[in-house]
Amino acid sequence: MVDLLDCTVMPYAWGSHTAIAELTGHASPSSGPEAELWMGAHPMAPSRLVRSGSAQRALPDVIAESPARELGPEVSASFGPRLPFLLKVLAAAQPLSLQAHPNEAQAKLGFEDEDRRGIPRDAATRSYKDSSHKPELLCALVPVDALCGFRRACDTLRLFDELACRELEPVLAPLRASPDRDGIAILFRSLMTMPGAEGSRLVRATVAACAARVGSSGFAREYEWARRLDALYPGDVGVVSALLLNLIHLDPGEAIYLGAGNLHAYLSGVGVEIMASSDNVLRGGLTKKHVDVPELMRVLDFADGPVAPLRARAVDAHERVWDTPAREFRLSAIELARGDAVTRDARGPEILLCTRGSVVVTPGDGSAEVVLDQGRAAFVPGSTGRYTLVPADPPGTNASLYRATVNLT
Ligand SMILES: [Zn+2]
Known part of the structure; x- marks a missing residue:
């Protein structure tokens, strides 16, 4: 069964007041900043399933209840009973802090160490919110400026x-x-x-x-x-x-992949971002928040060199994917024109985000179809198998969506 998601907007100070409201079709711009729309099961802001006729349920609870059904057998066997990725819309009106993310071993040690030292999980002085690494990919929806890796x-x-x-x-x-x-x-x-x-x-x-x-x-x-x-x-x-970092410009559809230890900062623009489900950040300046210099120095990769925007590879006439080495996620975009009916196969859990127009998602298992309007996301369980995407009303409009899933080979 495919379900619409009710997602949390994070009001970080650097966020745009208009971009997420425009995408989700809310009538007026927000009175405060809307920085990130979180679609996933991270404990800090889990999305909720909107199942008609029943109360909303948190996605992590639904997954914990039946991991094999919600994640599919391959993903639940490899990753355990949790959604491996987190999808976001990121809308920066102002630059984010300089930051880097740990590798798997550093995240595990750092999380255990901060727990041992009794630093509360939500403390401002805490760097490790969970025990996962956080490779990430940002794909520009509008032009994006960013600092990425040492020049x-x-x-x-x-x-x-x-x-x-x-x-x-x-x-x-x-x-x-x-x-x-x-x-x-x-x-x-x-x-x-x-x-x-x-x-x-x-x-x-x-x-x-x-x-x-x-x-x-x-x-x-x-x-x-x-x-x-x-x-x-x-x-x-x-x-x-x-001034030590590569200043890069992404046109819409271009992306950057950030592996462990890469010092980076998004400066301006709006994008779809996918990452391993983690919130582990070591800050390195341009912030009033906590900076843990020794831990940052341990995590940073000082390798120097140019960075080129990542372009998508066509999978077929409708879908193009941004290939990365990350196991936890795979991000692709699907374009639908009037009259198209595109069938995909969900082998693992998927989140579909509609960024333009409106799409009808019809699962092949006979369960109810879901209409995904611009700015809305839906969860497709890993046991769904085949499902079909058709552009919805008004007729003649094209539709765009992003498809987030696990990088199964
Ligand atoms: Zn980052």
Whole structure:
């Protein structure tokens, strides 16, 4: 049985006031920020099944009751009685903090260690909210700007040479001596451990140099973002750290995959994001929240190099998939034109999110069909087998949906 989902919106301060309201068709923009729409079974904000005629039930409870039926035999055998992925719509009006996510071993140890130290699970000083790693993929719905991974060291030196900021020279010395990941690690550590007043002075000098160079350099966009970040987080050394990272632009339909240890920040835009079902974040600047520097340094991958947007691979005439190495998730997009009837096979649990138009989902097992309007999501149990997608009224409109499932080979 396919069910509509009732999903929670997270009101983080950086969120857009309009994007999620527009997508979900709510009449007026929200009075507060709407940052992330969570579709899944993460304990912090589980989605609820909207089953007609009965009370809403939390998705994790439904899965726990019958893992083999809800997840399918393959997924419940490999992952246990829990949904392995979390799907989100992310809507950034302002930049998110610089952050990285742990690998599996780090997450398990970190979670156990913070439990042992008696840090409450919901404490602001807690980094590990669960014991899972958090590989993630963001696919742009509108143009997205992001910082992602350390730029090639020699290119970063060129950026600072063009900037010609004398005050930066002492901290840049290790990178000049060792223009590779080791130099980047030493430079980054010195920024993260710099006393507050000294850091603020350095940021002021850097931003003044950026303001002088904007418009006259190949790094004009990087310098412009440094100014904007400083306006939002005055004196935060994350403004300087951001200049060490690749600044990338995604057009709609392009994506980025972020593996463990990748330092990144979404700066602006709206996207569909999928990740292993986890909320484990190590922050690294551009935030007023807790920053655990030793743990961040343990988790970060200082490998340097360029990042290219990930383009989708066509599966057939209707569906295209963004391939990643993550086992927990697989994200694809399905386009439907008038008259199309597309049949898919659910071997594992799926969440379908309609981002344009309206789609009728008809399970092959004879259970009730579900109409998925723009901005709505539905849960397809792993034992559903075949189901059919047809664009709904009004006739003539095309429909777009995102299909989230487990990366079964
Ligand atoms: Zn992230």
